[in-house]
Amino acid sequence: MTVQIRILDTVTRTAPLGVRFWDLAAHRPVSEGLSVTARSAARPNLVRPLRPSASGVHVLHDAPEVSATTWGDGSDAYWAGVARSAFTLEVRDLKGRFLPLTLAALAPHKGYLTAVVASPLGEAQDLLAAYAPPGFIPLFSAPARPGGAGLALIRATLKRTADEAPAAGTLVVAKALGEVAGFGLADARGDLALIFPFPELERRAFTPSPVASSANTGAALPVFTATVTLRAFHDVAAAPLADVPDFTRLASQPEAALLARKSPRSVLGDLTLQLGDELRVETLGGLRSLYVD
Incomplete structure (x- = not known):
């Protein structure tokens, strides 16, 4: 059938x-x-x-x-x-x-x-x-987000140079070895965390203390570092972004200078990361905030 x-x-x-x-x-x-x-x-x-x-x-x-x-x-x-x-x-x-x-x-x-x-x-x-x-x-990672194995972690607080207000909504790009390594976004208080896979490793040796050597022989242990440059994108002429920013607006911001010191004016230079360590970026004067100009 x-x-x-x-x-x-x-x-x-x-x-x-x-x-x-x-x-x-x-x-x-x-x-x-x-x-x-x-x-x-x-x-x-x-x-x-x-x-x-x-x-x-x-x-x-x-x-x-x-x-x-x-x-x-x-x-x-x-x-x-x-x-x-x-x-x-x-x-x-x-x-x-x-x-x-x-x-x-x-x-x-x-x-x-x-x-x-x-x-x-x-x-x-x-x-x-x-x-x-x-x-x-x-x-984008929240400022308090922890890092993890094999990840680089950079924390910073950003202020606008003109009025000392938090540079909320600043988009920060980390570059290493000529390529983009990661992104961070400043929250309403200007705090940000850049978390990204650790760049291609640059290996160098150092001589540890007897405590640092597992065999207590003074043999050199490897340290992995990377050189990173930060770029900031922020519309300094506009009002700060809302607490919940619009993606199109934050991603359309022009580039701004990232300062390690407000006066005398000093642009933030290269940063050195070490695998396994958190880097807190501060001004040249030891203040906790960087400036966006």
């Missing part, structure tokens, strides 16, 4: 918005511990959650503005004719690893939401786009 199957109808559902996040410090996706919400421009008081899928993608499904479009077939014709609505996404880390941020998005959106939204790209956004994988939104 041959059974014939008759297809009466085909129902498809298309996710109107999917977002993936990237840990700039650990170089891996972030799939858990985040609270991601959306507010539409038409209904700003209505907050909708983006639910994480099994593959770690945060998905917006049930917002009224896009509910009718979720039953599209996802074809080229669907994307060419679909009406889009403006949303603001807010990302917060429930585990305290990352700083919060907001993102502008149009939904439905084909593919994963990308952080590259400005054209032409500013230099800071260009650096971020080249550092994080395509289709991921980068997340």
Whole structure:
């Protein structure tokens, strides 16, 4: 007996918005511990959650503005004719690893939401786009986040030269061996942590004390160091960024000078990192704050 199957109808559902996040410090996706919400421009008081899928993608499904479009077939014709609505996404880390941020998005959106939204790209956004994988939104480490094995850790507090106010929202880029090594973002108090995989190791030897030598023979133990240069991006002419900054604005900031001393003016020079040690960057006068000018 041959059974014939008759297809009466085909129902498809298309996710109107999917977002993936990237840990700039650990170089891996972030799939858990985040609270991601959306507010539409038409209904700003209505907050909708983006639910994480099994593959770690945060998905917006049930917002009224896009509910009718979720039953599209996802074809080229669907994307060419679909009406889009403006949303603001807010990302917060429930585990305290990352700083919060907001993102502008149009939904439905084909593919994963990308952080590259400005054209032409500013230099800071260009650096971020080249550092994080395509289709991921980068997340910046919170100032109190601890380091880890094989990671470099630099902490600093930044102030604006003009008014001594915290240089909130300053984007700091670490470069080593001519390449971008990591990113940090100053919070509302100007505090930041740059955490990134330790650059290619420069090995040198030193003669330890008898206590430092495991065999108590005075044999030299290896020390691994790296030379790092910091660059700052901050709009010194604009008002400081909000406590929850907009990604587009922070990534579009122009480059600013990072000073080790305000007067007489002295630009921060190269830094030497040692594997396993945290580096706290201070001014030449021993003050805890660097200046952004």
